[in-house]
Amino acid sequence: MSEHKEHEHHIVSPKVYVMILLALLVGTAATVGASFVDMGPWNPVINLAIATTKATLVVLFFMHVKYGTKLTKLTVVAGIFTFLCLVAMTLADYSSRAWGQW
């Protein structure tokens, strides 16, 4: 659908916004509920998975990236990829620094 609207400014309808609002509220309820259930090592995983799902919904719909140009999509994906690389390298550094010293 964004294919033939390529040249026009895509207007996201309020219906979509309401759906996303509801999805975000459900996600909030789910993550609060899940934090009270003891899932051992899975608690942080579920917690971050729900947060990332919510963030993705916001980026795609509230921030219009789903309807955006290829340039916007590439910018967002490249930025998040770079960010994750930096975090991964930092964490790898900190967690391996003491290796071999005991």
Next chain:
Amino acid sequence: MSDSQAIAQGTHPEGSGAHVEHPPYLRHHFNSVEQQADTAGFAMWLFLLTEVMFFGGLFTAYLIYRNWYYASFVAASHQLSIVLGTCNTVVLIFSSFTMAMGVWCAETRRKKGLVVSLLLTIALGLVFLGIKTVEYREKYEKHHIPGDHYSLQSFINPASDKEASEAGDKPLALDAAQHTELYFSLYFAMTGMHALHMIIGIGILVFMVIRAQAGAYTSGHVTFVENFGLYWHFVDIVWIYLFALLYLISRHA
């Protein structure tokens, strides 16, 4: 749209020098309104990526220290109120929704709708800051603000503390108790920077309400509202992660 199309569209068939009819808000160094809007959107996303790196640094520091001083971070995070945190999450999600509706009103040229949406966004932003103030005040009263007056009592003697005893915390050794101060340093740095972004956002919203009442964004030129929307939603996303990592992640550890 692709760049080649944007350039092709903008080529003036009349030849160079001819003045083509265009909306007053189209700057002359752009070929088309589309290209102008895409450029502004691209720049906004670049700015937001610097913000991602900025908050990302704080989040990474939090992750590293949480791994080092796990017991301290768990005990300290039990001091936060899940109820107030959840309220604030819901408030902020609604404010993102009203902001999105504001963008829609601007796009469909509904001046009154835009003003109402922006005012609702301001109101929800203020509610968020109000709830945050209540939380900060509680930290102040319990001497949980890092510094000379920081108190270890809740962590050395959790039975004497309402939140700690409700969470069933065990007393921490002195060094572990001292590291709770690190959690609160990060807590105040992260939520404080987030709140500062909200305050700046509310300032810009007030400016936008005034301009919107003069009809500034409802005559086809929506770039400013749209890009401010991106900023506001970004602040919402930061809070989604703050809520997950500061309030919820250690609830069951």
